[in-house]
Amino acid sequence: MKLNLTGRVAVVTGGASGIGLACAQGLAAEGARVAIWDLAENPAADLSLRVDICDFAAVQSALAETESRLGPVACVVHAAAVGSGKFGFPFTNLEPADWHRVLQVNIMGLVHVAQAVTPGMVQRREGSIVILGSVAGQIGSQTDPPYSASKAANINFAQGLAKDMAPYGVRVNTVNPGMVETPLMRRVWAAWHEQQEPGNQKTYEEWTGAKVKAVAPLGRWQTGADIADMVAFLLSDRARQVTGQTINVDGGQVMHW
Numbered sequence: 001m002k003l004n005l006t007g008r009v010a011v012v013t014g015g016a017s018g019i020g021l022a023c024a025q026g027l028a029a030e031g032a033r034v035a036i037w038d039l040a041e042n043p044a045a046d047l048s049l050r051v052d053i054c055d056f057a058a059v060q061s062a063l064a065e066t067e068s069r070l071g072p073v074a075c076v077v078h079a080a081a082v083g084s085g086k087f088g089f090p091f092t093n094l095e096p097a098d099w100h101r102v103l104q105v106n107i108m109g110l111v112h113v114a115q116a117v118t119p120g121m122v123q124r125r126e127g128s129i130v131i132l133g134s135v136a137g138q139i140g141s142q143t144d145p146p147y148s149a150s151k152a153a154n155i156n157f158a159q160g161l162a163k164d165m166a167p168y169g170v171r172v173n174t175v176n177p178g179m180v181e182t183p184l185m186r187r188v189w190a191a192w193h194e195q196q197e198p199g200n201q202k203t204y205e206e207w208t209g210a211k212v213k214a215v216a217p218l219g220r221w222q223t224g225a226d227i228a229d230m231v232a233f234l235l236s237d238r239a240r241q242v243t244g245q246t247i248n249v250d251g252g253q254v255m256h257w
Contacts (some may be wrong), residue, residue: 003236004035005086006031009070010235011063013053014080017042019132022224023077023231030232032075034123035066044254047072053080059116059161072124075235077119079132081106083149084103085193089142099146106150107157116163118170128235130131135178135250151176155246162244171243173234179212180222213228216251 010027014020015036028034036042037051037059047069051062054069067073082105084098090159110131121127136143137151154176160174169222179185189204196202202210230249233239 003030003047003232005232005236006215008037008074009033009065009066009072010075010077010256011035011037011073011117012045012079013051013109013122013137014039014076014132015045015077016042016048017160017228018176019172019177019180019224020077020078020079022228023079023132025074025227026228026232027077027235030236033046033070035062035073037062037066038080039181047159048183054104056112056115057203059112062122063116065099067120072120072121072123073117074127076113076129077231078084078110078129078233080109081132081142081147083147083187085187087188087195091142091145093195094145102144102150105149105210107153110154110157114157118161118165121170122165122168125169127165128159128239129161129165129170129172130231130234131155131172131174132231133158133174133176133246135254137174138246138248138254141232158246159244166243171239173239173242173244174246176246176248176250176254176255177227177228178222178248179208180224180227212251216227216253217255218251220251222251237249248251 010032012024015024016038022035027151034045035047036045041048052058133155134151136148137155141148158174189207
């Protein structure tokens with residue numbers, strides 16, 4: 001299926017690693033001109049900028065440089081996110097102070113990106129945004145409460161943003177990954193592992209293997225490429241009638257839940 005993304009300028013926040021990197025690579029393979037905004041650099045992209053999305057002025061500056069060097073931004077993938085780094089079951093394992101950075105990055109970072117990129121899309125009356133959510137934002141996951149709450153906020157904000165942007169031909173959708181092997185997943189395991197008695201501890205491979213079989217009816221991991229394929233489709237004209245939707249790429253996890 002041809003997605004006709006050749007030559008379009010796409011920004012991927014959090015695109016230096018994990019799912020964001022997979023999305024950046026997928027869009028580049030479809031012919032898009034890709035700019036990565038991240039705290040880490042990835043020289044493989046057409047443009048890699050060090051950007052702190054918690055700083056609105058820095059996001060605005062990154063947009064100006066991106067459009068100066070590559071052209072008007074037509075597509076945005078917002079993948080930048082952090083977790084608390086703690087295992088939150090029960091939620092009192094965390095202190096209130098553990099919430100602040102997660103909410104600042106995962107909620108206000110998205111707000112900053114949306115505030116920066118949408119005026120130009122409105123003016124040009126075209127554009128597509130895909131926000132990376134999580135099944136954790138749908139099922140009340142106890143693994144990392146700040147992360148889960150922030151992802152629920154992302155899903156809700158995406159729906160409101162889609163309604164705001166629809167009159168201008170700008171589409172906004174959310175893709176929720178399920179079980180994807182990323183550095184964030186390994187940090188969740190490490191936080192869980194530290195809380196267990198020696199007899200209850202499992203290796204990362206044992207823990208994740210049991211978890212994916214327990215929660216995903218398809219019984220297998222999702223990959224970054226699986227997520228990237230859905231993202232590329234939603235950004236393309238093939239999905240021109242799709243907006244305000246929350247689409248899970250989760251092996252059936254939420255259905256099972």
